[in-house]
Amino acid sequence: MTEAATAATDTTDTDALVVLTGVNKWFGDLHVLKDINVTIGRGEVVVVIGPSGSGKSTLCRAINRLEPINEGEIRLDGVPLPAEGKGLAKLRADVGMVFQSFNLFAHKTVLDNVMLGPVKVRRRNAGEVKKQALALLERVGVAEQANKYPAQLSGGQQQRVAIARALAMQPKVMLFDEPTSALDPEMIKEVLDVMVELAQEGMTMVVVTHEMGFARTAANRVMFMDEGKILEEAQPQEFFTNPKTDRAKDFLGKILTH
Amino acid sequence: MDLLPQIGEMLPRILDGFLVTLKLTILSLLLSTVVGAVLASMRVSPVAPFRAFGTSYVNVFRNTPLVVMFIFVVEGLPQLGVRPRFTTLGLGYFEMYAIIALSTYTAAFVCEAIRSGVNTVATGQAEAARAVGLTFGQTLTHVILPQAFRAVVPPLVSVYIACTKNSAIAAAFGVLEATGQLSSLIEDFPGSVYLAFFLLAAGYMVLVFVLAGLSSLVERRWAVSR
Ligand SMILES: Nc1ncnc2c1ncn2[C@@H]1O[C@H](COP(=O)(O)OP(=O)(O)OP(=O)(O)O)[C@@H](O)[C@H]1O
Ligand SMILES: [Mg+2]
Numbered sequence: 001m002t003e004a005a006t007a008a009t010d011t012t013d014t015d016a017l018v019v020l021t022g023v024n025k026w027f028g029d030l031h032v033l034k035d036i037n038v039t040i041g042r043g044e045v046v047v048v049i050g051p052s053g054s055g056k057s058t059l060c061r062a063i064n065r066l067e068p069i070n071e072g073e074i075r076l077d078g079v080p081l082p083a084e085g086k087g088l089a090k091l092r093a094d095v096g097m098v099f100q101s102f103n104l105f106a107h108k109t110v111l112d113n114v115m116l117g118p119v120k121v122r123r124r125n126a127g128e129v130k131k132q133a134l135a136l137l138e139r140v141g142v143a144e145q146a147n148k149y150p151a152q153l154s155g156g157q158q159q160r161v162a163i164a165r166a167l168a169m170q171p172k173v174m175l176f177d178e179p180t181s182a183l184d185p186e187m188i189k190e191v192l193d194v195m196v197e198l199a200q201e202g203m204t205m206v207v208v209t210h211e212m213g214f215a216r217t218a219a220n221r222v223m224f225m226d227e228g229k230i231l232e233e234a235q236p237q238e239f240f241t242n243p244k245t246d247r248a249k250d251f252l253g254k255i256l257t258h
Numbered sequence: 259m260d261l262l263p264q265i266g267e268m269l270p271r272i273l274d275g276f277l278v279t280l281k282l283t284i285l286s287l288l289l290s291t292v293v294g295a296v297l298a299s300m301r302v303s304p305v306a307p308f309r310a311f312g313t314s315y316v317n318v319f320r321n322t323p324l325v326v327m328f329i330f331v332v333e334g335l336p337q338l339g340v341r342p343r344f345t346t347l348g349l350g351y352f353e354m355y356a357i358i359a360l361s362t363y364t365a366a367f368v369c370e371a372i373r374s375g376v377n378t379v380a381t382g383q384a385e386a387a388r389a390v391g392l393t394f395g396q397t398l399t400h401v402i403l404p405q406a407f408r409a410v411v412p413p414l415v416s417v418y419i420a421c422t423k424n425s426a427i428a429a430a431f432g433v434l435e436a437t438g439q440l441s442s443l444i445e446d447f448p449g450s451v452y453l454a455f456f457l458l459a460a461g462y463m464v465l466v467f468v469l470a471g472l473s474s475l476v477e478r479r480w481a482v483s484r
Contacts, residue, residue: 084305089394090391092391103386105386105401107405116390169390169391
């Protein structure tokens with residue numbers, strides 16, 4: 001593989017896809033990410049949990065530089081994130097992102113939402129892209145909605161379209177920021193099912209979620225964040241049955257009683 | 259006093275005047291829309307110096323009286339040796355100066371109208387576009403501006419109407435557009451000052467109605483195509 005040869009220029013661990021080293025971030029005086037060091041391997045599924053305001057979203061958004069960081073370095077497949085500009089746009093194309101509030105393009109049909117990136121960013125042939133987009137919509141179970149506008153879909157359907165839109169770019173890694181927390185309970189499962197399937201197919205995923213079921217079935221690792229720090233990292237089974245820190249015990253006690 | 263023959267004498271001159279007004283206005287609108295759109299992109303750009311430039315431009319030209327712009331361009335620029343390189347549509351140098359003054363001024367207002375429309379589009383839309391890998395320019399043209407368009411039309415039309423009326427200031431600088439014709443008509447028909455005024459007012463009203471009509475047409479089209 002030629003790809004491996006170019007990617008492995010200066011990373012010793014060739015299986016590391018996302019590497020955060022000494023990352024710090026402030027919002028004004030508020031220190032929201034405190035000396036974060038994380039390595040996410042190719043094909044790994046990492047679930048990030050923690051109390052509200054602990055910095056989970058900020059961490060997630062830092063990985064594709066929707067939030068710039070103040071200190072440290074983030075590498076994607078061996079390449080440091082470039083500053084704002086064409087290079088960054090190119091890198092973002094390789095990182096799929098799914099938002100809590102879906103953020104589908106309101107003026108475009110479902111099909112056009114999925115096709116926009118591949119056609120405008122990858123500059124691929126529209127006919128070919130359309131076939132692939134329809135297949136993706138089929139896969140996430142919303143093919144019948146292809147010609148509707150986002151506002152005509154349920155929340156669960158919109159979120160599945162958003163996943164298809166991200167997948168259409170054939171990303172190296174997918175970021176999910178609380179993808180189910182804006183959904184009615186009966187729609188959560190249809191979105192989680194798609195995500196579990198994706199995880200089983202080997203997609204590298206960073207998922208901010210409080211869905212313990214998803215963490216148990218799909219995650220390789222759980223990271224517990226509190227006040228901008230990663231306090232604990234463990235396999236799901238280990239973390240849920242035997243949390244080390246008091247903060248994690250406290251937090252789990254609260255969410256598991258709900 | 260016979261009205262009809264007088265109207266008959268005045269009308270050709272008024273129409274001549276409005277033809278010049280129309281040329282001034284159309285060219286100024288085109289120019290200020292292009293410049294205003296560029297300024298608006300600068301004001302929402304991630305590049306700080308662009309933002310600073312856009313903001314300064316708006317602050318300077320939106321707060322300068324238009325007459326000052328005219329005096330600066332028509333009397334100041336020739337002193338500095340700046341002359342229009344070309345003229346078009348049969349217009350002279352004075353008309354070109356008027357267009358420069360008018361569009362420099364109007365561009366600041368166009369910029370703010372577009373920016374206010376852009377701000378009505380949720381930030382999540384821009385974030386999603388960037389996350390997909392669209393560049394800043396692509397995000398604007400494919401995601402933000404199409405959604406901002408409907409919100410932009412009403413304020414933009416007010417700016418356009420103001421620009422149409424503002425073109426009258428050119429009369430004070432020797433341009434024989436509609437308002438310039440009013441002065442000469444008053445001289446030539448001192449007994450019919452009211453008539454001349456009403457004919458002129460009617461002309462401006464027609465222009466403004468046409469603009470407003472076009473805009474509601476555009477708005478309706480856009481509403482249906484969604
Ligand atoms: N744009 C911003 N400007 C200023 N402060 C911010 C901004 N975004 C987030 N913060 C603050 O940074 C801290 C971390 O926010 P973040 O959204 O990352 O938390 P979170 O763990 O995702 O919380 P939640 O579970 O509520 O989504 C919070 O205190 C938040 O108020
Ligand atoms: Mg969050």
